[in-house]
Amino acid sequence: MRPDSLGPEPPDILPRSPHKTYGLMALVRGTSPLVDATPEDAVSTWPHLLLRGLICALVCLSALLAAAMLFDAPLHDPASAAETPDPAKAPWYLLGLQELVHYSAFIGGVLAPGLSLAGLVMLPYLDRSHARRPRDRRTGICLFTLFLLANLVLILIGAWFRGPGWSWTTPWSANTPGGRP
Amino acid sequence: MAIQDLKPEPENTSRRDLFATAGWAVLSASIAGVCGAFVRFLSSNTVPEALSVSLIGRPDEYPVGSATFLEEHRVYLLRDARGFRALSAVCTHLGCTVVKDAARHGFRCPCHGSRFNEQGEPVVGPARRALAWHPVALSRDGRLQIDRGRAIGAGHYLALDRR
Amino acid sequence: MPSAEPGWIQRLARGRVWRSIFRGEPPGTARGNAQAVFQNLWLHFLPVKVRPHTLRFTYTFYLGGIAFLLFLVLAATGVALMFYYVPSVERAYHSIKDLQFVVSFGPLLRNLHRWSAHAMVVVVVLHMARVYYTASYKAPREFNWVVGVMLLLLTLGFSFTGMLLPWDQAGFWAATVGTGIVGCLPVVGKEVRLLLLGGDSVGQNALLRFYVLHCMALPLAMASLTATHFWRIRKDGGLSLPPSQESMASEERVP
Numbered sequence: 181m182r183p184d185s186l187g188p189e190p191p192d193i194l195p196r197s198p199h200k201t202y203g204l205m206a207l208v209r210g211t212s213p214l215v216d217a218t219p220e221d222a223v224s225t226w227p228h229l230l231l232r233g234l235i236c237a238l239v240c241l242s243a244l245l246a247a248a249m250l251f252d253a254p255l256h257d258p259a260s261a262a263e264t265p266d267p268a269k270a271p272w273y274l275l276g277l278q279e280l281v282h283y284s285a286f287i288g289g290v291l292a293p294g295l296s297l298a299g300l301v302m303l304p305y306l307d308r309s310h311a312r313r314p315r316d317r318r319t320g321i322c323l324f325t326l327f328l329l330a331n332l333v334l335i336l337i338g339a340w341f342r343g344p345g346w347s348w349t350t351p352w353s354a355n356t357p358g359g360r361p
Numbered sequence: 362m363a364i365q366d367l368k369p370e371p372e373n374t375s376r377r378d379l380f381a382t383a384g385w386a387v388l389s390a391s392i393a394g395v396c397g398a399f400v401r402f403l404s405s406n407t408v409p410e411a412l413s414v415s416l417i418g419r420p421d422e423y424p425v426g427s428a429t430f431l432e433e434h435r436v437y438l439l440r441d442a443r444g445f446r447a448l449s450a451v452c453t454h455l456g457c458t459v460v461k462d463a464a465r466h467g468f469r470c471p472c473h474g475s476r477f478n479e480q481g482e483p484v485v486g487p488a489r490r491a492l493a494w495h496p497v498a499l500s501r502d503g504r505l506q507i508d509r510g511r512a513i514g515a516g517h518y519l520a521l522d523r524r
Numbered sequence: 525m526p527s528a529e530p531g532w533i534q535r536l537a538r539g540r541v542w543r544s545i546f547r548g549e550p551p552g553t554a555r556g557n558a559q560a561v562f563q564n565l566w567l568h569f570l571p572v573k574v575r576p577h578t579l580r581f582t583y584t585f586y587l588g589g590i591a592f593l594l595f596l597v598l599a600a601t602g603v604a605l606m607f608y609y610v611p612s613v614e615r616a617y618h619s620i621k622d623l624q625f626v627v628s629f630g631p632l633l634r635n636l637h638r639w640s641a642h643a644m645v646v647v648v649v650l651h652m653a654r655v656y657y658t659a660s661y662k663a664p665r666e667f668n669w670v671v672g673v674m675l676l677l678l679t680l681g682f683s684f685t686g687m688l689l690p691w692d693q694a695g696f697w698a699a700t701v702g703t704g705i706v707g708c709l710p711v712v713g714k715e716v717r718l719l720l721l722g723g724d725s726v727g728q729n730a731l732l733r734f735y736v737l738h739c740m741a742l743p744l745a746m747a748s749l750t751a752t753h754f755w756r757i758r759k760d761g762g763l764s765l766p767p768s769q770e771s772m773a774s775e776e777r778v779p
């Protein structure tokens with residue numbers, strides 16, 4: 181029986197069937213049965229994602245354009261097999277490799293990069309835990325950060341601490357030319 | 362058509378499997394063949410190379426005690442009391458051009474800092490092998506001739522005085 | 525809110541020409557917004573709706589999108605440079621000099637191409653780091669990580685092959701040393717080096733090979749892998765959610 185607190189019977193929009201335990205209670209405007217949320221709490225791609233993408237693209241393009249107007253891409257002397265520049269610095273993203281190769285061509289040039297690459301490719305298959313919160317994956321985060329830092333340190337060594345003949349030097353000493361971009 | 366007709370018979374299944382396997386095998390083999398042929402296509406049968414034997418002038422152009430860098434050949438021509446020798450300037454590490462190290466009587470490489478002694482043997486750095494010695498000979502008209510296509514053991518001099 | 529007096533945009537959008545190009549309702553309504561995405565060839569790989577969380581700048585930093593933008597910039601400026609560049613050892617260096625000093629907007633295009641290339645290496649690495657730190661490589665996204673690693677390799681391949689093209693000292697020696705390293709690979713090293721150089725040393729054949737790789741083979745590979753990458757994002761249930769919202773996302777979802 182209907183308790184009194186619910187007030188008077190609603191008007192019969194659809195007649196209630198005596199065989200059912202449910203019935204239409206009310207009609208409301210909306211796109212979802214959830215309160216204050218569209219289905220799955222989603223927004224439409226246009227304009228929400230695409231406009232953000234456009235703004236991001238415009239900002240990046242302006243930055244690129246500014247860089248391209250301010251700084252000229254380098255062009256060195258014409259290639260000549262007779263003379264290797266000293267120091268012959270690779271572009272910055274290869275300086276880490278150059279530093280490794282300076283110790284050994286095979287270990288530094290093949291083994292170390294090969295193992296890093298294999299590790300990167302297999303990473304999702306090696307780390308099979310479902311933990312996603314940072315505090316549950318401290319080891320992984322530490323290892324990965326170390327990996328990134330190691331690369332960065334090698335690059336910085338190559339860029340700033342290597343001079344003619346790939347010998348040690350410091351960025352503030354006179355014989356350190358800048359790394360070749 | 363009854364539904365059963367569509368179900369493969371057991372014997373049929375294995376025969377079909379066989380055909381399917383054979384089909385896939387032939388297809389994969391053909392694709393592998395095409396890839397192999399393409400790799401073979403890319404790997405040139407002729408390699409552009411300058412003539413390896415070159416005439417480099419008369420012996421008296423190179424005084425005793427001199428070390429001359431023959432730029433277009435990437436070779437050092439050295440003359441001392443024992444005679445002439447030609448030392449490749451191509452670093453045995455990864456191929457940069459070594460320079461004469463005046464201070465240390467040897468050669469050093471700008472790329473990763475390898476150093477070689479006067480005989481071309483590696484002293485410091487990543488290079489493990491010695492710089493190549495190329496044969497030096499006298500041509501019939503009395504000019505010096507080097508052959509960059511061949512490497513000979515260390516210690517082979519062209520001695521002029523003995524003849 | 526429909527305004528009484530339709531502006532020029534509305535009038536344009538109601539015109540026959542406009543409607544012959546863009547079918548469907550104009551954006552603004554839920555259905556129009558949806559159609560703007562799924563009836564557009566270039567956008568239809570995107571879902572019609574996305575979770576607001578994935579729009580947050582501090583979750584993705586839009587790094588993948590920026591990497592893609594840089595690739596587009598590189599493709600456009602690269603095609604422009606190809607109109608002047610000649611891949612021959614006699615002329616390559618001079619064609620770059622021409623671009624630098626003779627061609628209108630030549631320096632701008634070359635600088636754009638060069639700095640975008642550098643930026644792309646940085647951005648792709650940062651994108652990889654973001655994917656790692658948000659644990660977005662975990663099931664069901666393992667394979668997209670692998671695709672990503674291949675994209676990283678391609679990015680580096682572009683840089684390596686492009687560096688030789690100006691035929692200056694920096695590129696020549698980087699290519700010499702780089703192919704020297706390739707020669708150190710066990711078993712196949714010598715053969716792969718020969719394949720790359722088309723000879724014993726960096727010369728005309730090597731320049732031509734690097735050119736074909738840089739302007740044809742690598743772009744094709746990059747385009748197909750990028751398409752795979754984007755398609756997989758969608759098939760893996762859209763971008764990953766932070767752990768706090770994860771329960772809402774079913775791992776098996778295929779929108």
Ligand code: HEM
Pocket residue numbers: 584585586587588589590591592595648651652655658660661665668669670671672673674675676679750753757762763764765
């Ligand atoms: C050319 C290089 C690449 C391009 C253009 C690219 C593009 C994108 C884009 C646009 C997204 C959407 C989310 C975002 O913007 O962050 C994304 C997501 C993703 N990327 Fe990349 N990416 C590249 C390289 C990589 C690399 C190097 C990796 C990892 C090794 C990677 C792994 C992933 C994964 C796993 C996702 C899904 C992330 C999630 O669900 O949160 N991608 N990529």
Ligand code: FES
Pocket residue numbers: 452453454455456457470471472473474475486487488
């Ligand atoms: S190439 Fe000479 S030290 Fe590496």
